[in-house]
Amino acid sequence: MLMLATGSCISTGGAPSPARFCTLATRQFAEYLTRVSSIANFQSETDMTETLKTGTIHLIRHSDSYWRVTFDNPPLNMFGPANIPQLEEVVSCLETDERVKVVVFDSAVEGFFITHWDFLTGFADSNTFPAGRTGLQPLPDMLARISRLPVVSISLIRGRATGVGSELALASDMRFASREKAVLSQWEVGAGLVPGGGPMARLPRLIGRGRALEVLLGADDIGGDLAELWGYVNRSLPDEELDDFVDNLARRIASFDKQALAATKHLVDVASLPPDSAIVPEWRALLDALGRPAAQKRLQQLMDRGFHRPGDVENRLGYYVGQLGG
Amino acid sequence: MLMLATGSCISTGGAPSPARFCTLATRQFAEYLTRVSSIANFQSETDMTETLKTGTIHLIRHSDSYWRVTFDNPPLNMFGPANIPQLEEVVSCLETDERVKVVVFDSAVEGFFITHWDFLTGFADSNTFPAGRTGLQPLPDMLARISRLPVVSISLIRGRATGVGSELALASDMRFASREKAVLSQWEVGAGLVPGGGPMARLPRLIGRGRALEVLLGADDIGGDLAELWGYVNRSLPDEELDDFVDNLARRIASFDKQALAATKHLVDVASLPPDSAIVPEWRALLDALGRPAAQKRLQQLMDRGFHRPGDVENRLGYYVGQLGG
Amino acid sequence: MLMLATGSCISTGGAPSPARFCTLATRQFAEYLTRVSSIANFQSETDMTETLKTGTIHLIRHSDSYWRVTFDNPPLNMFGPANIPQLEEVVSCLETDERVKVVVFDSAVEGFFITHWDFLTGFADSNTFPAGRTGLQPLPDMLARISRLPVVSISLIRGRATGVGSELALASDMRFASREKAVLSQWEVGAGLVPGGGPMARLPRLIGRGRALEVLLGADDIGGDLAELWGYVNRSLPDEELDDFVDNLARRIASFDKQALAATKHLVDVASLPPDSAIVPEWRALLDALGRPAAQKRLQQLMDRGFHRPGDVENRLGYYVGQLGG
Numbered sequence: 001m002l003m004l005a006t007g008s009c010i011s012t013g014g015a016p017s018p019a020r021f022c023t024l025a026t027r028q029f030a031e032y033l034t035r036v037s038s039i040a041n042f043q044s045e046t047d048m049t050e051t052l053k054t055g056t057i058h059l060i061r062h063s064d065s066y067w068r069v070t071f072d073n074p075p076l077n078m079f080g081p082a083n084i085p086q087l088e089e090v091v092s093c094l095e096t097d098e099r100v101k102v103v104v105f106d107s108a109v110e111g112f113f114i115t116h117w118d119f120l121t122g123f124a125d126s127n128t129f130p131a132g133r134t135g136l137q138p139l140p141d142m143l144a145r146i147s148r149l150p151v152v153s154i155s156l157i158r159g160r161a162t163g164v165g166s167e168l169a170l171a172s173d174m175r176f177a178s179r180e181k182a183v184l185s186q187w188e189v190g191a192g193l194v195p196g197g198g199p200m201a202r203l204p205r206l207i208g209r210g211r212a213l214e215v216l217l218g219a220d221d222i223g224g225d226l227a228e229l230w231g232y233v234n235r236s237l238p239d240e241e242l243d244d245f246v247d248n249l250a251r252r253i254a255s256f257d258k259q260a261l262a263a264t265k266h267l268v269d270v271a272s273l274p275p276d277s278a279i280v281p282e283w284r285a286l287l288d289a290l291g292r293p294a295a296q297k298r299l300q301q302l303m304d305r306g307f308h309r310p311g312d313v314e315n316r317l318g319y320y321v322g323q324l325g326g
Numbered sequence: 327m328l329m330l331a332t333g334s335c336i337s338t339g340g341a342p343s344p345a346r347f348c349t350l351a352t353r354q355f356a357e358y359l360t361r362v363s364s365i366a367n368f369q370s371e372t373d374m375t376e377t378l379k380t381g382t383i384h385l386i387r388h389s390d391s392y393w394r395v396t397f398d399n400p401p402l403n404m405f406g407p408a409n410i411p412q413l414e415e416v417v418s419c420l421e422t423d424e425r426v427k428v429v430v431f432d433s434a435v436e437g438f439f440i441t442h443w444d445f446l447t448g449f450a451d452s453n454t455f456p457a458g459r460t461g462l463q464p465l466p467d468m469l470a471r472i473s474r475l476p477v478v479s480i481s482l483i484r485g486r487a488t489g490v491g492s493e494l495a496l497a498s499d500m501r502f503a504s505r506e507k508a509v510l511s512q513w514e515v516g517a518g519l520v521p522g523g524g525p526m527a528r529l530p531r532l533i534g535r536g537r538a539l540e541v542l543l544g545a546d547d548i549g550g551d552l553a554e555l556w557g558y559v560n561r562s563l564p565d566e567e568l569d570d571f572v573d574n575l576a577r578r579i580a581s582f583d584k585q586a587l588a589a590t591k592h593l594v595d596v597a598s599l600p601p602d603s604a605i606v607p608e609w610r611a612l613l614d615a616l617g618r619p620a621a622q623k624r625l626q627q628l629m630d631r632g633f634h635r636p637g638d639v640e641n642r643l644g645y646y647v648g649q650l651g652g
Numbered sequence: 653m654l655m656l657a658t659g660s661c662i663s664t665g666g667a668p669s670p671a672r673f674c675t676l677a678t679r680q681f682a683e684y685l686t687r688v689s690s691i692a693n694f695q696s697e698t699d700m701t702e703t704l705k706t707g708t709i710h711l712i713r714h715s716d717s718y719w720r721v722t723f724d725n726p727p728l729n730m731f732g733p734a735n736i737p738q739l740e741e742v743v744s745c746l747e748t749d750e751r752v753k754v755v756v757f758d759s760a761v762e763g764f765f766i767t768h769w770d771f772l773t774g775f776a777d778s779n780t781f782p783a784g785r786t787g788l789q790p791l792p793d794m795l796a797r798i799s800r801l802p803v804v805s806i807s808l809i810r811g812r813a814t815g816v817g818s819e820l821a822l823a824s825d826m827r828f829a830s831r832e833k834a835v836l837s838q839w840e841v842g843a844g845l846v847p848g849g850g851p852m853a854r855l856p857r858l859i860g861r862g863r864a865l866e867v868l869l870g871a872d873d874i875g876g877d878l879a880e881l882w883g884y885v886n887r888s889l890p891d892e893e894l895d896d897f898v899d900n901l902a903r904r905i906a907s908f909d910k911q912a913l914a915a916t917k918h919l920v921d922v923a924s925l926p927p928d929s930a931i932v933p934e935w936r937a938l939l940d941a942l943g944r945p946a947a948q949k950r951l952q953q954l955m956d957r958g959f960h961r962p963g964d965v966e967n968r969l970g971y972y973v974g975q976l977g978g
Contacts, residue, residue: 192583200593209598257844257946267852272861294583518909526919535924620909
């Protein structure tokens, strides 16, 4: 197993070719890096086990063609501004590497695939993020770029995939869920917010308008079986079978020809991806909502009850947003 | 519980604000009202029970934010020209009221959510309806406006939702069906007709082209379980659980922030609603079909067997349209 | 039961009207006919049984309004250049006949609905096919025209519907599968190819982007039950019930008014069919892939193991494309 070296996509094994170096730092991005408190933290630890620990977001090369991106931000696997340059580096590597064919997104945190945005990290500043390459704000920008990668992306969902976690899963090409342990949701409306990472554009195309509206306006937790019935995930599998299923599928895809994969995916992209212009208004709507008293009050109510801390509010967020009153 | 006062959206309780008055009567609509035999019939009866009876279409306020619209036109809950101004008033109230967040459409008639258009009320005149606000004919106009309300709409389907009933359900944001008692269909092709209220535009977007064509060209009755498997409804529930499920969901949504609901729904609308221009040709196609001998003969055959009267033809319309011969 | 006479759509019974003659041979097509080794082979055999055998593709008239098109190219029901003029004749008849209302596509070959393109018939020449009426290459041209027929098309899937078979099924209005014996797949990516007959445009619209990508990039066999859950087929039925179900539905539709069927279908077409321009690049992508060493090597590996011959490779192609290595 190979690992990600600091600041590049070079593997520690094999003969790196120039094309496999990631040249990430545009001027805008470099400026941005100086502004956030935490920056990309890919350490070069080696590890004899199957899992390489390299910081909050780990990029693990099972082989040249099969990578994993593991989110490891315990205890809740929240996603915040500090994770943006980390994920940006990962996405850039996936965009530029010539050999990678499939990437699996998963979690190293028990109970949480990725939960929500970290609202304690100064979200108010976030409207000054420099736009990403697509012109979108960084989070929806990276998600849109993941959708268009010439690489097959798979979300392996064990634990809560709510908010950002659901949005990453929806931006992935395929999603597989633990029947017992996966929970998907877009809980934001329940807190007076509007989701910002693409689900209004992506969910109705995936599961139909009616169920998309139930997910988004009902804002409740959705288990693995219902997610499969609705097509929110490709398949829901018994938890003990999930890892093998995804690993086998990833290895299978990794054995195929990259050009055939990329050409076929590209034509599906044309037929099924929302245009970036459909995603643009979501981030603006999120910022607008964040500025309204309704959201401030609801977020405060949730914080008072235990939001952003391990416990029942985070474990059953769908229930708690329904208890805040009108 | 509050009720709808005659000719306005003012509740009988609370302090009505000017914005909550409905100003419905455009010139065109006023002219139209003089032409139909039955006009809006919202009576101000009070009722100590949970259900307020105020005419054929009842608007019941469970609270400022949670309304019900109950269709009560026994014995078959047909929908005809007389119901158009009634529903127009309801839709206008939903469009202009600043506090309503969720509306549930249901039925007070055993066995029928809403069945089909009332063909005994002079449908031939209907091609002279003045267009509604969208430029569409009144029924598709109101359905298109329901889809775009800044209010969450839910159809609670118990009994037959066929023709207009299916079209109202499809125009609603979400649909929940009784597993034992719901029947959905677009039976029109079986009578030589073409549906006129939007299903050719809405069904393929919701359940895919293949199943939409089976519903529309097979013209058969679809039970609750199959409707759920196909996504024709969000969920099919045991009949005894249906009311509580919908009521709990409506109360939950009513507890959320209206702006967050409306902003999120609006972005889903952009991603998933058919343009009005896709619905325009349906009414014309319906009128064209009505003028053809095939439809006249088939409708007469159905009438001869009991159509428009309580009994087996209405209860198993899918079966009977298959018995008319080629 | 009637049958197709050689070179026209005239039935052997009834009074043929001029409109029922098919005038197929455009100059381009005639030129094409001289180039392929095998041409349309509709023989005028009569048969006292329910099934008329008239060559590789049989057009069987159960009645003026209900036709069957049966693929009978044992042992594998492959589809190749020789079948193009045969299917062209069938499609032209369906386009021009004024009485046919419903057509069922099925197979006379045990184990195979239609499997894949016949790669041993000189596929390299195929990039010189004259374009069909839509401007598309002949196979996607005919499939696109089937989708727009003023006739209801149904694929009855028993056995493997892989590659071309899946593409024909997807171009049909409805698909019904044997729960035990149907297998659908787009295996092409597994052989280094790109599907060429429309599935990248059609599958995501039918079953959503995530499952479409799993079908197309996973390239594995999909059984009847999973195909139903995903909406890849309308319904999966016990094998012993499949024939009666499809026959009853076809007879039901054949009893309806053709104008009502065609007008309703046309409006669904507007709402749900991909534009031809979305299908155009698929054939080009297939030819490009065929020219790459990866595909040549993989096809050769498959041939070495038994591809194009009855046996385990053809019966479990999804498994075998996963065994070719990276």
